[in-house]
Amino acid sequence: xxxxxxxxxxxxxxxxxxxxxxxxxxxxxxxxxxxxxxxxxxxxxxxxxxxxxxxxxxxxxxxxxxxxxxxxxxxxxxxxxxxxxxxxxxxxxxxxxxxxxxxxxxxxxxxx
Amino acid sequence: xxxxxxxxxxxxxxxxxxxxxxxxxxxxxxxxxxxxxxxxxxxxxxxxxxxxxxxxxxxxxxxxxxxxxxxxxxxxxxxxxxxxxxxxxxxxxxxxxxxxxxxxxxxxxxxxxxxxxxxxxxxxxxxxxxxxxxx
Numbered sequence: 291x292x293x294x295x296x297x298x299x300x301x302x303x304x305x306x307x308x309x310x311x312x313x314x315x316x317x318x319x320x321x322x323x324x325x326x327x328x329x330x331x332x333x334x335x336x337x338x339x340x341x342x343x344x345x346x347x348x349x350x351x352x353x354x355x356x357x358x359x360x361x362x363x364x365x366x367x368x369x370x371x372x373x374x375x376x377x378x379x380x381x382x383x384x385x386x387x388x389x390x391x392x393x394x395x396x397x398x399x400x401x402x
Numbered sequence: 403x404x405x406x407x408x409x410x411x412x413x414x415x416x417x418x419x420x421x422x423x424x425x426x427x428x429x430x431x432x433x434x435x436x437x438x439x440x441x442x443x444x445x446x447x448x449x450x451x452x453x454x455x456x457x458x459x460x461x462x463x464x465x466x467x468x469x470x471x472x473x474x475x476x477x478x479x480x481x482x483x484x485x486x487x488x489x490x491x492x493x494x495x496x497x498x499x500x501x502x503x504x505x506x507x508x509x510x511x512x513x514x515x516x517x518x519x520x521x522x523x524x525x526x527x528x529x530x531x532x533x534x535x536x537x
Contacts, residue, residue: 329461333533337452341426341530344448348441349431358440363488366440366447370481373447373454377474380457384464384471 429523435516439488442522446481449529450474456533473532480525487511487518 351358428441453474457467494511497504 325461329456330533333452333456334530336455337449337530337533338426340448340452341428341445344441344444345426345428345431348428348437348444351440352431352433352437357434357436360489360492362440363443363485366444366481367485369451370447370478373451374474374478376454376458377450377471377478380454380460380467381471383460384467387464 427526429519429526435512435519436488436491438519439484439491439515442519442526443481443484443488445526446477446484446522446529449526449533450477450481452533453529470532473529477525477529480522484515484518484522487515491515 428445429438432438432441453470456462457470460467462470491508491511491514494504494508498508
């Protein structure tokens with residue numbers, strides 16, 4: 291756990307505790323938001339690390355004067371397919387929680 | 403007030419996260435068109451992978467997840483177009499090596515690939531922004 295995540299976790303614990311003035315509904319909302327922020331910052335940091343590593347790979351390729359091979363692209367193509375499977379599952383999950391649109395059958399037109 | 407204090411903490415930490423993430427751009431390290439294409443393609447894939455990791459535990463609010471899903475779908479479509487442009491350039495290069503009279507076709511394929519890199523670059527930035535804060 292890095293310093294920012296540790297600090298955020300500590301803050302979340304602090305405002306959850308009624309002794310420190312936390313525990314109100316508003317503080318609970320802050321806890322929820324902080325937890326989301328921790329998750330997003332972790333995601334951002336992982337992305338930065340992955341991009342840094344990849345940038346170094348590209349830099350080495352440029353320094354050596356090599357062009358990428360089709361295998362380099364295939365590697366990422368496979369990774370994209372795997373990631374999009376997870377995204378598709380998430381999409382189905384989120385859609386299943388959306389309220390159903392009003393059905394005409396439930397509100398038939400009234401005969402006059 | 404607790405909320406105001408934590409809003410300030412939020413802003414400060416978000417800025418730290420943004421500066422950490424913005425420092426690395428693989429596309430700027432590449433020299434040839436093919437290297438730039440791999441840099442852009444790989445960056446898009448890395449971004450989509452990180453979004454998938456954020457979505458996997460199903461803990462983010464649905465509106466945030468919906469935005470991340472939309473960004474990842476756009477990025478994946480663009481990545482697929484980039485791979486097609488790279489494959490066309492590869493085919494054109496092989497044809498040129500066999501028959502030098504096809505130089506025009508190779509040039510056109512490389513211009514097309516370079517144009518895709520130009521389109522992909524801001525999308526990579528969008529991806530990073532979406533992951534950083536989903537604001």
